[in-house]
Amino acid sequence: MSGHQQSAAARAGAASPPRRGIGAIVRGGFSFCFGFAAAYALLRIEPLLAGEQAEALAIGAGLLGGWCSTVIVVLTGEVSRLRRSDAELSARNEALADRNWELEEAAHRASTVLDSQGDLIVLRDSEQRIRLANDAFCAMAGKPREALIGHRFAFNVLDHGADFIEADGTRVYDQKIATQNGARWISWREGWVRSDAGEPAELQCVGRDVTDRINTERALAEARDLACAANRAKSRFLAMASHEIRTPLNGIIGMSGLLLDTGLTAEQTTYVKAIKTSGDALSSLIEELLDYSKIEAGKIDLDLRPFALTALIEDIAELLAPRAQARELEIATYVDERLPAQVVGDAARLRQVLLNLAGNAIKFTETGGVALIVEPGLMPDEVRFLVRDTGIGIAPEAQARIFNDFEQADAQTARNYGGTGLGLSISDRIVKRMGGRIELQSQPGDGATFEVTIELPAAEGDAATAPPFTAPELDNQAVMLVGRNTIEASLIARRLERWGAHTCTVVDPDVAAALLPERPWHALLIDRAIGAAEVAALAAAARHHATHRIVMLTPTERHELQTMDAALTGYLVKPLRAASLAARLALPTADAPGIASDDGDDSADSERSVAVPAPSGLSILVAEDNEINALLMRSLLTRLGHRVLISTDGEQAFDAWIAAVSAGTPYDVILMDLQMPRLDGIEASKRIRAGEISRGAARTPIFALTANTLGDERTACDEAGMDGFLIKPLDRDKLDEALASIVAGRCLAA
Incomplete structure (x- = not known):
């Protein structure tokens, strides 16, 4: 209930007792008048009743006295009731006074709370006139409250920030306003509220000074932008440093590899291998640091x-x-x-x-x-x-x-x-x-x-x-694994059991020999690690007990095959490939004439060697400005039988390409360094591609030579029309593979 409604109820309650007392007085007056009139009428009866005048007079007087008594009693009761009503009215008035005091106290407290708030609080009517403003608002406006109430006032807005509407209709927005203490950012919450007694709704605005927050956010944004710029600068630095480090490193690793192919003493070979090992370790370290840089910059792109x-x-x-x-x-x-x-x-x-x-x-x-x-x-x-x-x-x-x-x-x-x-x-x-x-x-x-x-x-x-290989039929077949280290043996046993075999893993060769006569064995797999003599002895003992007698060895131990006993039927190179193991165990059960016949089987070595046409006889243009790397490229390619021309910048490379095309002897492939003086590899490649279109020349494969592994450079190479990407330090196998693809394509075209 509002204050106005409470006051009206109090007034109504206070007025009820006096109204009831007045009604009683009126009723008593009417009773008195009626009795008096009746008595008077009886005394004035006609002489017909003269004999009875004394009795009538008595009756009339009695009636008049009765009515008078009644009136007196009624009036006395009404007076008592009026007194009680007056007491009640006094109590009610006192309660209303207390209530009014409480309301005034609450209003004072509310006003104190509003004024003590650091937030700006203001109420406006529908015409934007201010009806209420707290001290914080008045202080920010620089005006007394009397100059604001009933007037339209708005701050001088210098800038606007975020502005949005919440689900309940409250508008939230930021403003930069001009004040006596300088520009301040205020975050406003603005919404309509109902007023009392059916008056129009009021617009309530609550503003908070968020200047420090805005300044902090802007400082953080500037710091973030600076950090991003620094990160981009770091990426450029890493790309440059990578190129500068990899270029001499390419020479170190490449030249040490070439040096190992020459006639060296044992001591010299040891030293050169140490140089190459150190170079490879440094190359791995650079790769790790570059990977970390790319990951830190969020530049990990997945190629699914x-x-x-x-x-x-x-x-x-x-x-x-x-x-x-x-x-x-x-x-x-x-x-x-x-x-x-x-x-x-x-x-x-x-x-x-x-x-x-x-x-x-x-x-x-x-x-x-x-x-x-x-x-x-x-x-x-x-x-x-x-x-x-x-x-x-x-x-x-x-x-x-x-x-x-x-x-x-x-x-x-x-x-x-x-x-x-x-x-x-x-x-x-x-x-x-x-x-x-x-x-x-x-x-x-x-x-x-x-x-x-x-x-x-x-x-x-x-x-x-489709499965990568056909599993052998080993249901209920017995296979013995003999080896001192159980890691590979345990995984082989796990695979054989999935193929249906019953496996037995033995560490001691003597125990294995003792177990051989117990049952027919489909295969005996012996690890060379137990010793060459032990392998030969166990294979000989298993000649009549095991169908397949296979030795497992490392590539460096393959030279021992010629000296091992002919009782072995085959070999597998560690680490074993599942397809090689399946193929070996699926061979016919008849004894092979010796392990030499296994060289042409699907063994691990034969599986790993891929027939690649030997690249030879190519005419190659190499654009490389570093003298050592140019010498390395010339030496590598010449040893492979290619004809090589070295150019030291992009313009020379472009001129050399034009000369070769004009002479009718175009190059088979171009190896283009990306960072060169005068004209870099990207622009040189673009000119060559444009020249091919304008001259109607055949497309020449171009491979980029770079020490930068970042994705931006790869994208630039693709856009320039390059066909491949070779990373420094140059991997000889990848170079061979790239040139082999050119030879294969040329053979197919022929």
Whole structure:
């Protein structure tokens, strides 16, 4: 109930008792008049009633007295009631006075609260006249309240900020206004509120001084812009530094490789290998730093394409095998056959992560080995990659921080094993960018298991769903595995059991020989690590007990095959490929005449060697301004039988191309350095492509030579019409592959 309604009710209640008293007086007066008239009439009766005058007079007087008594009684009651009503009225008036005092006190408190607020509060009517303004508003306006109430007033607005309407209709906006104390930013909340007694609604505005917040936000925005500019400058610096470092590094690695091909003494060979190893280590460090820079800048772009999962994992193991075998460690793989043959994802980024994890596992393992296991995940299309080692392990308190930038398990680890501490950080960010997660389980001294889980949907098409190889029929067949290290043997046994075989893993060759007569064995797989003599003796003992007698060895041990006993029926190169193992066990059961006949089979070595036409006889234009790199390119290409012309800048390269086309002897391929004086490789390539169109000349393949691995430069090369991208330090195999593709294309055209 409003204050006006309460006052009206109080007035009505106070007026009711007097009205009732007046009515009683009026009724008593009427009664008196009526009685008096009746008595008077009786006394004035005609003489017909003269005999009875005395009695009539008595009756009349009695009636008159009765009525008078009645009137007196009524009047007395009404007087008492009037007194009570007067008391009640006094009490009510006193309560109303108390209530009015309370309302005044509440209004005073409300006014005090409004005035004590730091926010600006103002009420306006429908015509924008101010009806209420607190002290903060008056102070900001620089005017007394009397000069504002009833008037239209608005601040001088210098600038506008954000402006939007909330769901309840409240308008929220920012204004920069001019005040006596300088420009201030005010954040306003503005909405209509109802007034009392049916009066028109009022516009309530509450403003807060947010100058400090706005200034902070703008300072942060400026700092962010400066940081972005610094980051772009850093990226340009890294690109330049990368090129400047890689250019001499290319010469160091390339020349050391050429030097190793010459006749050197044993001591000289050792020194040159040390130079090449140091150069390769420096190149890996540069790659790691550049990857970190790209990830930090958020420039990780995923290239989602179908790829063969088994081939990827086995290629990684094969790539790391020389490093592991040099430390007398095993490296083995297992890809669950329930997984699709081909999946869709970024194979290059996944290879980078797994290479880092497996490489770390080898680095921190002294004995035993490393296993790469791939299994289906818990969710559809999920794939789990396990990298398990038997190394030094990681303490629980160090497991969380090793994924941070430039962090390792402890200072002792950094001193003993080296590294920048960026590999796991980069891997973690790449996995998260792929929508996956990376987890670690480890205890000091018990090795470590890194688990990478990402979503890799199956590729479409019949070729993508077909198994990568045909599994052999091994149902109820017995296979014995003999080896001192159980990592590879355990994974082989796991695969054989999935193919239906009964496996028996033995560590001691004597125990294996004793078990041979117990049953017929479909295959005996012997690890060369038990010793060459032990392999020969066990193979001879198994001649009449095992159909297949296969030795497993490293590529460096292949020269021992010629001296091993003829009882062996074949060999497999470690790390084993599943297709090679399946093909070997699926051979006919008749004894082979010796292991020499296995060279043409689908062994690991034959599977890994790819027939590539030898690139020879190409006419090659090389645009390279660095003398050492130019010498390196000339030496490499000349050894391969190519004809080479060196130009030191883009203009010379363009002129050389024009001269060759005009003479009718165009170059077969152009190797174009990107950063050269006078005219860079991008502009030179654009001129050559434009010249081909204007002259009607055949298209010449152009490969970029660059030390910059950032994506912007790759895009520029594509836009310039280049056909390939070769990174410095130059990889001889990739150069051979690029030139082989040119030869193959030329042969097909012929």
